[in-house]
Amino acid sequence: MKKILYFIGLILVVGCGSNTQTSKEIISKEIASPKSVDKIVSFLASDELKGRVSGTEGIGVAANYIENIFKSNGVKPYFVTYKDTLSNFKEDLGVAYNVVGVVEGNDPKLKNEFIILGAHYDHIGNAKIKGEDEIANGANDNASGTATVLELARYFGKAKTNKRSIIFALFSAEEMGLLGSTHLAEKLKASNLNLYTMLNFEMVGIPMKDKDYLTYVTGYELSNLAAISNKYANEKITGFLPKAGEFKLFMRSDNHPFHKMFNVPSQTFSTFDFTNFDHYHQVGDESQLMNYEHMASLINKFVPVVEGISNSNTKEVNYK
Secondary structure (H helix, E strand, C coil): CCCCEEEEEEEEEEEECCEEEEEEEEEEEECCCHHHHHHHHHHHCCHHHCCCCCCCHHHHHHHHHHHHHHHHCCCEECCCCCEEECCCCCHHHCCCEEEEEEECCCCCCHHHCEEEEEEECCCCEEEEEECCEEEECCHHHHHHHHHHHHHHHHHHHHHCCCCCEEEEEEECCCCCCCHHHHHHHHHHHHCCCCEEEEEEECCCCCCCCCCCCCEEECCHHHECHHHHHHHHHCCCCEECCHHHHHCCHHHCCCCHHHHHHHCCCEEEEECCCCCCCCCCCCCCCCHHHCCHHHHHHHHHHHHHHHHHHHHCCCCCCCEC
């Protein structure tokens, strides 16, 4: 399977007295391939992790895995360590932590503004037994979103093409009431973080059918994020799904605490449209059901979106 390459032109200008030499170096950057995405999702959704319940040994293994991907791809810990212990998690359930990394922006001024790319990496553990299977592996929910953030982290950690700084946040305890994202939003707000926007990825493992857009964005009508995303993708990468409003999805994922804390566009991208996947919170949410060609394509198409939002000299993403 051919690997997908992304080409970045870097123009290097070197001045020497009255003479100026200009050279153009083209560097090819591998982003996501179906194989690389499959590797991440299959690990996170394996039976060995036992459904990644927050506070358990299984999700601890997932957190170590995420941390190692950050380390090996030039993503620094945002705090002292990558793992940030949740302050709002019940002690009798164990210890839960978000895994948070950052790639500093390359612009002296804009690097003080932040974009958050997030997804929750926990799941529910067990579900109704079918046959001998009782593990709800959570491939689509939300190993798929986690893999999306990790592949974007891998790209930006190496390419460092972002003017604004990017925080990569993998949340724990989403399934227990958005605890991980609430903890991080409150902590970052208390530190006076200058948040520009927050993009969250939730259940993106299966493509939608009969739609003229690749993803939908929750809270579509609240901001111009969809229009800006489509501009930088140079196609209709996201659109409006009526059921997202009907089921109040804007308030049910990890974008919402950042909306409440910072009042900046904080929205979730998804491809789960209530018709294309029958295994939500069931034992059938397995890695072999994911469409990795679709996922790799989605990730690659979001690279110029994140780059465009990161590198705009004005704050063009706004609430309406």
